[in-house]
Amino acid sequence: MTTFLALSITGLVVGCIYALTACGLVVTYTTSGVFNFAHGAIGMVAAFTYWQLSVGWGWPAPLAFLAVLLVLAPLLGAVVERVLIRPLYGAPIGVTLVATLGLLVTLLGVGFLVWPPDTTRVLPKFFEGHTVTVFSLVVDYNQLLVIVTSVVVAVGLRLFFSRTRLGIAMRAVVDDPELAALAGTKPERVSQLSWAMGASLAALAGVLLAPLQTLNVTELTLLVINGYAAAMAGRLRNLPATVAGALVIGVSSSLVLGYAGPQVVNYVRPAIPMILLFIAVLFLKQERLRAGSLAGLRMPRTTGLRQSVGVGVVFVVVAGFVSGQLSPAHLAIGSQGLVLAFVMLSLVLLSGYGGQVSLCQLTFAGLGAYAMGKTGGGALGLLAAIALPAAAGALVALTVVRLRGLFLALATLAFAQAMDQIFFNHALGYGGTLAIPRPRLPFVDTADDQVYFVLLAVVLALGSVGLLVLRRRAFGRRLIALNDSPAASATMGVSPVRTRLVVFTVSSAVAGLGGALLGGLHGSVSPNDFLLLNSCVLLLLATLGGLYTPTGAFLAAMSYALFPELQKLVPELGQVQFLLTGLGVLALGRNRYGVGGQLADAGEKLRALRLQRVGVARAAG
Amino acid sequence: MLRVEDVEVRFGGVQALKGVSLEVPDGALVGLIGPNGAGKTTLFNVITGLEKPFRGRVLMGDQDVTSLPPHQRARRGLGRTFQRIEVFSSLTVHENVLAAAEARRSWGRDEPEPARSASELLERVGLGDVERERVDKLPTGLLRLVEVARALASRPRLLLLDEPGSGLSTHESEALGDLLVDLVRDGRSILLVEHDVELVMRVCQQIHVLDFGSIIATGTPDQVQRDPVVQAAYLGTSAA
Amino acid sequence: MNALELIGLRAGYGSIEVLHGVSLVVPAATVVALLGPNGAGKSTLLKVASGTIATTDGCLHVGGVHVNGADAAALAQAGVCRIPEGRGIFPNLTVAENLRMWTGVGDLRPAEVAERTFGRFPRLGERRAQLAGTLSGGEQQMLAMSRSLVVDPAVLLLDEISMGLAPIIVAELYELVGTLAQQGIAILLVEQFAQTALAVADSAVILSQGRVTRTGTPAEVEEHLAAAYLGGAA
Ligand SMILES: Nc1ncnc2c1ncn2[C@@H]1O[C@H](COP(=O)(O)OP(=O)(O)OP(=O)(O)O)[C@@H](O)[C@H]1O
Numbered sequence A: 001m002t003t004f005l006a007l008s009i010t011g012l013v014v015g016c017i018y019a020l021t022a023c024g025l026v027v028t029y030t031t032s033g034v035f036n037f038a039h040g041a042i043g044m045v046a047a048f049t050y051w052q053l054s055v056g057w058g059w060p061a062p063l064a065f066l067a068v069l070l071v072l073a074p075l076l077g078a079v080v081e082r083v084l085i086r087p088l089y090g091a092p093i094g095v096t097l098v099a100t101l102g103l104l105v106t107l108l109g110v111g112f113l114v115w116p117p118d119t120t121r122v123l124p125k126f127f128e129g130h131t132v133t134v135f136s137l138v139v140d141y142n143q144l145l146v147i148v149t150s151v152v153v154a155v156g157l158r159l160f161f162s163r164t165r166l167g168i169a170m171r172a173v174v175d176d177p178e179l180a181a182l183a184g185t186k187p188e189r190v191s192q193l194s195w196a197m198g199a200s201l202a203a204l205a206g207v208l209l210a211p212l213q214t215l216n217v218t219e220l221t222l223l224v225i226n227g228y229a230a231a232m233a234g235r236l237r238n239l240p241a242t243v244a245g246a247l248v249i250g251v252s253s254s255l256v257l258g259y260a261g262p263q264v265v266n267y268v269r270p271a272i273p274m275i276l277l278f279i280a281v282l283f284l285k286q287e288r289l290r291a292g293s294l295a296g297l298r299m300p301r302t303t304g305l306r307q308s309v310g311v312g313v314v315f316v317v318v319a320g321f322v323s324g325q326l327s328p329a330h331l332a333i334g335s336q337g338l339v340l341a342f343v344m345l346s347l348v349l350l351s352g353y354g355g356q357v358s359l360c361q362l363t364f365a366g367l368g369a370y371a372m373g374k375t376g377g378g379a380l381g382l383l384a385a386i387a388l389p390a391a392a393g394a395l396v397a398l399t400v401v402r403l404r405g406l407f408l409a410l411a412t413l414a415f416a417q418a419m420d421q422i423f424f425n426h427a428l429g430y431g432g433t434l435a436i437p438r439p440r441l442p443f444v445d446t447a448d449d450q451v452y453f454v455l456l457a458v459v460l461a462l463g464s465v466g467l468l469v470l471r472r473r474a475f476g477r478r479l480i481a482l483n484d485s486p487a488a489s490a491t492m493g494v495s496p497v498r499t500r501l502v503v504f505t506v507s508s509a510v511a512g513l514g515g516a517l518l519g520g521l522h523g524s525v526s527p528n529d530f531l532l533l534n535s536c537v538l539l540l541l542a543t544l545g546g547l548y549t550p551t552g553a554f555l556a557a558m559s560y561a562l563f564p565e566l567q568k569l570v571p572e573l574g575q576v577q578f579l580l581t582g583l584g585v586l587a588l589g590r591n592r593y594g595v596g597g598q599l600a601d602a603g604e605k606l607r608a609l610r611l612q613r614v615g616v617a618r619a620a621g
Numbered sequence B: 001m002l003r004v005e006d007v008e009v010r011f012g013g014v015q016a017l018k019g020v021s022l023e024v025p026d027g028a029l030v031g032l033i034g035p036n037g038a039g040k041t042t043l044f045n046v047i048t049g050l051e052k053p054f055r056g057r058v059l060m061g062d063q064d065v066t067s068l069p070p071h072q073r074a075r076r077g078l079g080r081t082f083q084r085i086e087v088f089s090s091l092t093v094h095e096n097v098l099a100a101a102e103a104r105r106s107w108g109r110d111e112p113e114p115a116r117s118a119s120e121l122l123e124r125v126g127l128g129d130v131e132r133e134r135v136d137k138l139p140t141g142l143l144r145l146v147e148v149a150r151a152l153a154s155r156p157r158l159l160l161l162d163e164p165g166s167g168l169s170t171h172e173s174e175a176l177g178d179l180l181v182d183l184v185r186d187g188r189s190i191l192l193v194e195h196d197v198e199l200v201m202r203v204c205q206q207i208h209v210l211d212f213g214s215i216i217a218t219g220t221p222d223q224v225q226r227d228p229v230v231q232a233a234y235l236g237t238s239a240a
Numbered sequence C: 001m002n003a004l005e006l007i008g009l010r011a012g013y014g015s016i017e018v019l020h021g022v023s024l025v026v027p028a029a030t031v032v033a034l035l036g037p038n039g040a041g042k043s044t045l046l047k048v049a050s051g052t053i054a055t056t057d058g059c060l061h062v063g064g065v066h067v068n069g070a071d072a073a074a075l076a077q078a079g080v081c082r083i084p085e086g087r088g089i090f091p092n093l094t095v096a097e098n099l100r101m102w103t104g105v106g107d108l109r110p111a112e113v114a115e116r117t118f119g120r121f122p123r124l125g126e127r128r129a130q131l132a133g134t135l136s137g138g139e140q141q142m143l144a145m146s147r148s149l150v151v152d153p154a155v156l157l158l159d160e161i162s163m164g165l166a167p168i169i170v171a172e173l174y175e176l177v178g179t180l181a182q183q184g185i186a187i188l189l190v191e192q193f194a195q196t197a198l199a200v201a202d203s204a205v206i207l208s209q210g211r212v213t214r215t216g217t218p219a220e221v222e223e224h225l226a227a228a229y230l231g232g233a234a
């Protein structure tokens, strides 16, 4: 009985912290429509800053606490809103997701840089040494503080958002900032305030959590994932349901882990939050009502068939020529870029054209590599490398096909993480590897790196041209139409479910093939190659490159592959890698369609100029 | 062509439709009018399958389609426009209509030249000039015409129009009336929801009046216009 | 004094100019009907007058004060109220919460705002806890219109308020427009149905392709309407 109570109390405290983080997520989402992946990272920075002030520089704890919570965190939130979020108003969900992912990476980097992990940092508990006894159970003041704070915050937020004009205004500006302004409210100021508030909540969770463990940059940042499921339980809008969800998750996982044997614990524990998230997402139904805005996406102009085939041929010829000039090391880099670009094409199709954001593309790539490795290559291997991920993709799509936008992204996130933990670790063994053969072709020897390089270039060119053709034809239009208005699409005879299913399946197959080719390039794969985090990076890069054009995918992949090389030349680059990501994400504010979009714009301008000149020439002649 | 039998819809405590029955005969232009919030759009949603009725049936021809999803109903010849505009805002005007024509082709109906028929339809509704514009640049009134053209591109046998005339100028609305009469002459059936009473009275053969989720009157335009119940609930005295 | 005055005003979206030098006055306690074909720039003009779109050239005066460059929120506080076309509500807030948003301007308390609105539109009173986005089209329009009742503006800019409303409500609304004008409000009215607008207007302006082509009494302007609509439709 005492074990039960003790476990429950521990679970309750943990649940309260989940509740705090989840509330923060909900606050940011309801007030800006952005799901802030960097929420935990903000909490992490706050916790470290608090350590720095109180332990490092010896400020009195309450002063440090207030300084972090009421000054520094809100300031950070306000700055983030101004430079990162505001320029992205109305951007598709994928872009805003990537923006906060970029923020996460940047803050992680800052954390490592400022507080290198080589020292152990511990925070004293609040009210160290004070305890109370409830039902023969010793509860310390720190635990009480957590519980009381969460209750107060949850109730306070609920009242604030439903009763006060400011709270209502915060929710209103997401719907329609223009109307908010007409009603006398400055929308920028209100959004900025809500980001400040969100950051403050993140900081509160971080600071409360910190004394319960040794400070660790990654752990603090990723802990927020446990809050995702809770936030979903409240459909990202309902605070009481969010808190209830968080408490249930906290207590039940504490009990399960307390009573179950260590094997189960080791095996299941890391996957628990994700499994819960997946379940929560599956039970979701309602989405936000569409605000009145009718502004569409401005996708870059697509090139014509002849032009894209021409570019493709030139690309392959150049690749053939270049392959002879490159050193083996450079050849490897180039191949890596080509094959990553191919994997990214799956994102161009799915997210760019189809508007469905996926955070599990590398999971499918991993499945492709796995199938290739297990079947021993050859034609059968290639077939399997396409079929297995396609089947898995179809399965996932069947369960999540009702979901759109953010909810789909979160479902894929959960899927990716669960696959990491359960499948890849199991199938490939912890830290193990699986040998992946290269596809065999008649007449050419793919074992030769040079040949393989050219082969990859051909595959990429074919994939890109295929994609462009698809985009220009009926199917491409149908995808965009479906994304713009599912209801109207359905009433003209398009089955939304089937169309999304097809896209998801095809995209998984492309990713799978890419994965098999990637595995073939290196000769083997390990579970670490397909981590969720890598999938996130893939999406991030693809978005920076421009999700709407194969060119963007190519550029993004190439620069990613080249990065280690650059780092060899300029070692300091490794230190500022995260800053570069941050800068890249900021650039999204200038053109949300990425580098590819920027290029397409430039092309458009050139074309306009030329037309003008032709016009002038005609007029003159 | 269409028969709605005893349809009831509830939203929480609100009964939006309380057992509505009506019929649209082949080749008829039937009006559905009524005060704001009477349940007209809800009825459209039930007919097209976007809303599940609590009770009641929807029949097309003599087939019960109550349990079919929206796209299946569309393929059986049902088209509609939306009161809260639902255009494909990332596409051009022409592509909006083209997408519908292509969709029709994809479900196996004969549609030899979708691009041409899209252009012809746009010409027909009077949007020939703006064909290449992005749709999000158009004023609201014209967006309604885009929706009409798009609905026509699926060549429906029954067309449900939800306030196609609102936001149109007097001239445009007259042209729309002529178009509707034309369409019916071609053998199409139309169910028209519209607050532009002049338009409704001019083109409809039969009118149903919906109020608080029930049909309160049915008749020819003349009968309906003279009905004191309808005047009190909807028209006001001046319009009679 | 002129409550609203535009002098040689130019504006547009990005590099595309829509208004090419528009001059227009709306004195206090007057209804001016702004007519013209679809795409003439009427809604754009209202957006400029309410500060949603910046002017690129010319002057905008509200209550005799030069207000070029003031943003929408500031103009709202200065007494300009625009009811936008078709989407004047927050869909993810309830009816009651939408009304709470209206209290950002003027000095009515929330309870008074609700009372006035539900007095005029009882239908909304029955729906006060419903999400505004799930209201019927006409109910949404009523909710949007309710803002003009409760913020006590000096200048009221109405963009197609009759859109989607039952005739009986339209008649009521126009009666209301007349009453508001009598209370001293300057009203600029955009309406596709010219006859409806001209019936309540004191004067009328025809806008065609971003330029004012005619100004006068309703009767004078009505004569030229047909030509303006047919000529400007392209
Ligand atoms: N999702 C919903 N939840 C709650 N109530 C709803 C919902 N959808 C519609 N209603 C209510 O049902 C009633 C009927 O709405 P409907 O949109 O069918 O009216 P309508 O006849 O089309 O009116 P209008 O002429 O104003 O467009 C309205 O009172 C509306 O508020």
Ligand SMILES: [Mg+2]
Pocket (backbone or CB within 6 Å): B040, B041, B042, B083, C136, C137, C138
């Ligand atoms: Mg309706």
